[in-house]
Amino acid sequence: MNSSAYLEKITSAHITRPKFMAWLKELLDLLCEAGTVLESMNAAFSLESAVGAQLDVIGATVGAERALPYTSQYVGSGYLGDEDYRSYIRAKIMQNMWDGTNESLPGLWQAVYPDMEMSYTDNQDMSMTITIRGDVSNALSELIQAGLIVPAPMGVYQNFIIQSGVIPAAEVSVGSGLYEYGNDEFPNQAE
Helix, strand or coil: CCCHHHHCCCCHHHHCCHHHHHHHHHHHHHHHHHHHHHHHHHHHCCCCCCCCHHHHHHHHHHCCCCECCCCCCCCCCCECCHHHHHHHHHHHHHHHHCCCCHHHHHHHHHHHCCCCEEEEEECCCCEEEEEEEECCCHHHHHHHHCCCCCCCCCCCEEEEEEEECCCCHHHHCCCCCCEECCCCCCCCCCC
16 A cells, blocks of 8 residues: 555645645555555465464464374374364364254365365264265374364264375385275285
């Protein structure tokens, strides 16, 4: 923002007064500077572009803590990095928007994680089996297993099957297909 555009709008009765114009220019410069800062805040606190402390503010707003409530095998410091934390914040927003019905869960999942597919089976015994397919990072897989990503109805136990297309290099030659997290058997493995 620039104050000169506003100063040009001053009427002829006052434009010839140097003290008034100097005072008005100082005031408008301060207001324009404040406006520039306010405009930059939208970008600074956008979930897509925020980093570090700005991301922490977004997380605190939606109820997602960067510090993990468990000892992680994949996150050495116990604090999520920006990309994993951004993913967790998206999931927390999904949980906050969820209406509590099983039917709406896959649609919300697709909105938050468009590259991953999620399906569920209601086991009719106060438990559900949730299958997630796609490129799931180790940290995200751990967050899912800890119950921090997928919303759950109160009192319903969740079983997770994570089928990741990301297969560690040492395991690729064993079989082709998807690796199921927590399962040491690979599909299409030669007997």
